[in-house]
Amino acid sequence: MTQYNAALILDLKRRIEEDFTSSNWEEIGLLTDSSHIVTGHSRLLRSLSFGDQDYAGNIISVLRAMSDHNPGSLNVVKKYLDQWYPDQNVTYISAKPSERKISFAPNVFSIPDGDVEDDLVTVMMPFAGFDGVYTAIKNACSAAGFRCLRADDIWDNSSIIQDIFSLIYRAKIVVVDFSGKNPNVMYETGIAHTLGKTVVPLAQIVQDIPSDMVHHRALIYLKNGEGLAKLEDDLLKKLRMIS
Structure with missing residues (x-):
């Protein structure tokens, strides 16, 4: 394994550990042709569900196996994370709220006194x-x-x-x-x-x-x-x- 891939796996592990659900794992399994690795791992999804301490290690194990099976899979996972879970440790410029404003007077509710x-x-x-x-x-x-x-x-x-x-x-x-x-x-x-x-x-x-x-x-x-x-x-x- 190259030094680049090792560093990428560690970075992906950090981001996956913060955000991923079992559905996310199933989706990247399909995207990388690695569903058998995700579902076949004895501990990955169980440790995720129960918040077990070995979850981080299981992530690394599965990412390594995915990379061995399909060398391009790590980049697919990174692209998936960038799309659905942008890295909170990186500064992003978000879209500005709409400059168009609307005023409305609901007829089902009364506007309460006071501010947020x-x-x-x-x-x-x-x-x-x-x-x-x-x-x-x-x-x-x-x-x-x-x-x-x-x-x-x-x-x-x-x-x-x-x-x-x-x-x-x-x-x-x-x-x-x-x-x-x-x-x-x-x-x-x-x-x-x-x-x-x-x-x-x-x-x-x-x-x-x-x-x-x-x-x-x-x-x-x-x-x-x-x-x-x-x-x-x-x-x-x-x-x-x-x-």
């Missing part, structure tokens, strides 16, 4: 059966220096949709959990995007993310002890990067 609260994270998610998930989100927010509120944490208006709109309007960041394809969460995500909020998507499986949103980076988690601990850690990293 820079320390507020609002969470849009299913309620039933998600207490553990919400606790992990709140812990991450607290560790990052944010307050965290969900619609059932307040009762400021007679209409719950007005409370939801108010929370989204006031928040700097909106965390949305698409698990179970909850239609309310999808509706609330549309509001958040329209108001120009920074939206952080979560889901237990990639297939729950609406097709119009799959190009956005999402945090995929398992709803067990280890999975929620990893979600808390991943979300903390994301919030610190945003702030």
Whole structure:
């Protein structure tokens, strides 16, 4: 193996470890004709799912095997990462927000008093059966220096949709959990995007993310002890990067 390939594998490993889901692995397996290497590895996808400490080593092992099988595969992986997960350690010039501005007066909601609260994270998610998930989100927010509120944490208006709109309007960041394809969460995500909020998507499986949103980076988690601990850690990293 050349020194260039060795350095490239280490760089790809760092970026993959930060962002990849099992679906990403399946996609690059197809793109590099290495699906058998990805799915045939005894530890790769399992260590990813459970957040095991040997995941980084498994990434290196699989990348080396892919390079041996197809010498051009590392460049394919790099191109894939550049497209879907631009390196946060490199300075990129992002597209400017649209210079065209619109003003609108919604007739379903009332515009709340006050401005955006820079320390507020609002969470849009299913309620039933998600207490553990919400606790992990709140812990991450607290560790990052944010307050965290969900619609059932307040009762400021007679209409719950007005409370939801108010929370989204006031928040700097909106965390949305698409698990179970909850239609309310999808509706609330549309509001958040329209108001120009920074939206952080979560889901237990990639297939729950609406097709119009799959190009956005999402945090995929398992709803067990280890999975929620990893979600808390991943979300903390994301919030610190945003702030």
